Amino acid sequence: MKRLSVLAAGLAAAIVLTGAAALSGTGAMTNMPAASVANVTLTAEHGSGQHGTATLVQRGDSVVVTLIMSGIPVGVAEPAHIHPGTCAKLNPVPRYPLTNATNGATTTTIKNVKLASLLGGKYAINVHNAADLRIYVACGPIK
Ligand SMILES: [Cu+2]
Structure with a gap:
């Protein structure tokens, strides 16, 4: 179960990051946070x-x-x-x-x-x- 929860946490972090990139309104690498x-x-x-x-x-x-x-x-x-x-x-x-x-x-x-x-x-x-x-x-x- 511990391993699953770690995976879930990582997945959640990835989703948050993806969302932040989408909201920033630019896909240019130079402007990535x-x-x-x-x-x-x-x-x-x-x-x-x-x-x-x-x-x-x-x-x-x-x-x-x-x-x-x-x-x-x-x-x-x-x-x-x-x-x-x-x-x-x-x-x-x-x-x-x-x-x-x-x-x-x-x-x-x-x-x-x-x-x-x-x-x-x-x-x-x-x-x-x-x-x-x-x-x-x-x-x-x-x-
Ligand atoms: Cu040490």
Whole structure:
């Protein structure tokens, strides 16, 4: 059911975007609004078996990040952040902390940030082992 609801949310976002483009009255690429939704796939690292998705949505001056993970041990909350860099070469200093990741959805509102500034492969979302922060258990690039 979780996967279905994620698909439904993505579909709803696509419909909203399509509607916004239609209402803008122009199809010219140069006049297209900046992307307001970004989807990130987090894959397991270091054999953690943990993976997930993140959805970043621009809401006014804030970006709302919804992180949905699976494979995290029951009752464990793992630190998660947006870091500069790529998953292959991550700057260890977080740029934006996220709400700790659990099995299920966690949501963070990052104030005063434009989604566009996070796009283009300059940042990645990572999740850390709760007992040893140096161990990354999952990572996904923000494209
Ligand atoms: Cu981190």
